[in-house]
Amino acid sequence: MFINSFAPxxxxxxxxxxxxxxxxxxxxxxxxxxxxxxxxxxxxxQKASGDYIHDISGNRFIDFSTFISVYxxxxxxxxxxxxxxxxxxxxxxxxxxTDYYSEGPVNFAESLLKxxxxxxxxxxxxxxxxxxxxxxxxxxxIFTKREYxxxxxxxxxxxxxxxxxxxxxxxxxxxxxxxxxxxVHAPYAYCYRCPFKLEYPSCGMACVDYIKKYPLxxxxxxxxxxxxxxxxxxxxxxxxxxxxxxxxxxxxxxxDNGMLLVDDEVQAGYMRTGKFLALDNFGxxxxxxxxxxxxxxxxxxxxxxxxxxxxxxxPGSHANTFGGNAAVxxxxxxxxxxxxxxxxxxxxxxxxxxxIAMKRLNEMKENYEIVGDVRGIGLMIGIEIVKDxxxxxxxxKERDAIIKRAFESGLVLLPAGECSIxxxxxxxxxxxxxxxxxxxxxxxxxxxxxxx
Ligand SMILES: Cc1ncc(COP(=O)(O)O)c(C=O)c1O
Numbered sequence: 177m178f179i180n181s182f183a184p185x186x187x188x189x190x191x192x193x194x195x196x197x198x199x200x201x202x203x204x205x206x207x208x209x210x211x212x213x214x215x216x217x218x219x220x221x222q223k224a225s226g227d228y229i230h231d232i233s234g235n236r237f238i239d240f241s242t243f244i245s246v247y248x249x250x251x252x253x254x255x256x257x258x259x260x261x262x263x264x265x266x267x268x269x270x271x272x273x274t275d276y277y278s279e280g281p282v283n284f285a286e287s288l289l290k291x292x293x294x295x296x297x298x299x300x301x302x303x304x305x306x307x308x309x310x311x312x313x314x315x316x317x318i319f320t321k322r323e324y325x326x327x328x329x330x331x332x333x334x335x336x337x338x339x340x341x342x343x344x345x346x347x348x349x350x351x352x353x354x355x356x357x358x359x360v361h362a363p364y365a366y367c368y369r370c371p372f373k374l375e376y377p378s379c380g381m382a383c384v385d386y387i388k389k390y391p392l393x394x395x396x397x398x399x400x401x402x403x404x405x406x407x408x409x410x411x412x413x414x415x416x417x418x419x420x421x422x423x424x425x426x427x428x429x430x431x432d433n434g435m436l437l438v439d440d441e442v443q444a445g446y447m448r449t450g451k452f453l454a455l456d457n458f459g460x461x462x463x464x465x466x467x468x469x470x471x472x473x474x475x476x477x478x479x480x481x482x483x484x485x486x487x488x489x490x491p492g493s494h495a496n497t498f499g500g501n502a503a504v505x506x507x508x509x510x511x512x513x514x515x516x517x518x519x520x521x522x523x524x525x526x527x528x529x530x531x532i533a534m535k536r537l538n539e540m541k542e543n544y545e546i547v548g549d550v551r552g553i554g555l556m557i558g559i560e561i562v563k564d565x566x567x568x569x570x571x572x573k574e575r576d577a578i579i580k581r582a583f584e585s586g587l588v589l590l591p592a593g594e595c596s597i598x599x600x601x602x603x604x605x606x607x608x609x610x611x612x613x614x615x616x617x618x619x620x621x622x623x624x625x626x627x628x
Contacts, residue, residue, distance in 0.1 A: 192584040194218040195233050216576065217583040224251025227602060227609045229588055237583070238613040240601050241590045245411070245443045248470035249511060250602045257473045257510045264506035273301065273500030281500035284509040287516065288471075291452045292481060293461050298488065300480040301499035305442035305468030306334025308478035309405070312464045313338040313357075314494055316436045319486045322402035325357070326391060326435075328364040329371075330413030330593070333405060333440055342405050345412045345593075360391045364410055365418035368549045368560060369568065376419055384425035398433040403464075408454040411443035414593020415558020417551045423458035436463040436486075446470040447515060447603055449554035450526035457553050473511035475504040526554045526603050529610055533557055533599060536614045544625045546571050557599040558592055563628070570595035577624045578617075587616040 194202075201220040205212070222232045229237045229251060239251055247253060264280070271278045285299040300311050313325065327333070327342035334340065335349060341357035343349055350356065363371040365383050372382045392398045404426050410416040430437040439462035444454035446467065455462055463486065467479040478499075498504075515522065534550065537559055541547040548562035548571075561571035561578065575595045582589050592598045599617075601610060 192218075192235065192586075197233055198231065201232065217580050219583065219588060226250045227605050235586075237586050237588045238601075238609055238616070239588050240599050240613050240617075241588045242470075242600050242602055244469070244590065245448070245600055246469045246472070246474060248446050248448060248603050249473075249514065250604065253474045253507065253511060254514060256514065257507045260510035261475070261503050261507040264503045267502075269501070269503050270498070271500070271502040272497075273502075274495040274497065278500075278502065280502055280509065281505045284505045284512065287509060287512050288479065288481070290516070291512075292465065295484050296465070296481050297484045297486075298482045300482075300494065301501075301505070302478035302480070302496055303476045303498050303501075304334070304478045305440075305466070306336045306339040306478075307496065307499075308442065308466035308468050308480045309333040309339040309342065309438075309440060310336055311478075311480040311494055312405070312438045312440075312466050313342070313403070315480065315482060315486075315489065316403035316438060316464060318489060318493065319482075320402040320434065320436060322400050322435075323358055324396040324401040325359045325403050325405055326387070326396070326401055327359050327361055327405045328407075328410070328413075329361050330364045330366060330410045330416060331361070331405070331407060331440075332410070332412035333407075333442075358396070359405075360396050362387045362391050364406075364413065364416060365422035366410075366414070366416045367419065368416075368551070377421075381419070381421050381425055384422060384429070387425075387429060392429070392433070398429075398435070401433065401435050403436040403438050404430050405438045405440060407440045407442075407444060408458060409444045409449070409553060409556055410593075411556075411598075412592060414560065414596040415552060415556065415598050416593070417553060418458075420458045423455070423460050427460045430463075438462060438464045438466065440466050442466060442468045444556055447522055447526065447554075448556045448600070450523045450530065451554075452515070452519075454553070454556070471508055471512075472504055473507040475501075475507050477501075477504050477508055522603060529601075529603075529605060529607065530554050530557070532607060532610060533614060536611075536618070537599070540618055540621055544621050546574050546625050546628055547621060552599070555599070555601060555603055558596045559599065560593070560596045562595065571628070574624050574628050577627075578620050581623060582616055582620040585616045585620060587613050587620075589617070 220232045223230045229239045329344045332345040333342040341359040344361045367376045439455045463483045465481045537550040549560040561575040563569040579589045
């Protein structure tokens with residue numbers, strides 16, 4: 177079917193109606209696909225361009241989801257990225273990078289290392305976020321010769337066994353598949369719902385003390401713990417931004433006990449917060465960084481980067497067939513080139529768009545009882561929906577209703593955590609489109625508030 181790229185953004189007065197083609201596509205998906213995490217709105221995608229997603233029936237939606245945080249630089253990535261991929265595909269798709277030498281992946285590794293702190297390092301390629309973390313976990317254990325890992329409630333590091341052992345976001349993700357690996361979880365600094373019922377900063381960072389006093393004193397010997405795995409901002413867990421002291425506290429605990437700090441930049445990284453590394457917002461450096469999602473520019477790529485002083489690994493100690501794939505890396509290198517050439521402009525653009533979005537969202541927080549919290553750095557922003565501000569009871573139904581109705585009005589949003597919504601448009605979104613998306617969101621919140 178012809179897709180009209182000038183199709184109007186949907187609005188509720190027109191009302192989104194799933195036509196036969198959409199209904200059929202969804203029915204066939206449900207019939208044949210074993211398990212998914214699809215949301216409860218009938219988005220059957222056909223193409224993406226810049227700020228928009230187009231469905232198979234010619235509807236156009238503003239994208240505040242970046243296809244689950246993958247298209248940081250616009251739907252279907254940039255033209256030069258697609259051209260680099262096509263050029264490489266014509267030459268060679270699969271390069272067997274674990275067994276044969278090739279220049280492309282090494283060029284990309286060299287370029288990536290220029291974005292990391294001095295002293296990094298060594299690069300390992302895989303195909304996804306979970307694999308990047310799986311590799312980091314194995315490397316941390318090999319480097320330290322220690323067994324245990326400390327991770328956080330609310331964390332999402334992936335779904336394969338090692339990464340899943342560190343994930344503690346929703347029980348459904350772990351149910352029925354145990355036993356999992358030797359990972360102990362501690363509360364993350366989720367200040368809006370402090371597990372200790374304290375308030376920042378008068379809490380004195382009780383969550384940092386807790387880790388020292390409980391998991392590391394009573395459960396896993398600190399000197400047998402290989403690493404602390406953390407997201408600098410929790411993503412799937414609800415877009416939770418910790419105070420700087422928390423992140424610094426983790427660095428100190430790691431240093432005091434000879435553990436490594438592994439920083440999962442899969443969702444928060446790659447300029448999303450305005451900086452290449454989200455961890456840089458906290459003035460902390462890690463020992464191992466992991467990336468996926470946007471670093472692949474739309475193709476599957478996981479990257480694990482280790483500090484040089486950790487040394488090397490025995491040949492054969494870890495590998496995979498497609499890591500460093502020629503076509504994937506060609507696209508990733510083209511996008512990274514764009515990012516490096518435009519760093520300053522991108523960073524200030526993210527800050528400017530963040531200010532616009534935060535101002536509007538904080539006004540919504542003032543005006544609507546169901547908007548409990550607004551938080552984020554750069555364009556990684558979460559809003560938490562509650563029954564009312566005082567009780568803070570999670571507004572799960574309200575959150576789901578907002579996402580569904582916003583979709584029907586032409587805006588694609590994704591949930592996070594128990595009752596939050598993520599606002600993650602592409603980093604160079606047209607400011608008028610950003611405002612339009614925020615208008616749709618506000619109108620939807622207004623309507624849902626009235627029925628709440
Ligand atoms: C922070 C973080 N780490 C790891 C992953 C897992 O990535 P993948 O789905 O590519 O395995 C995700 C996915 O959402 C993530 O947000």
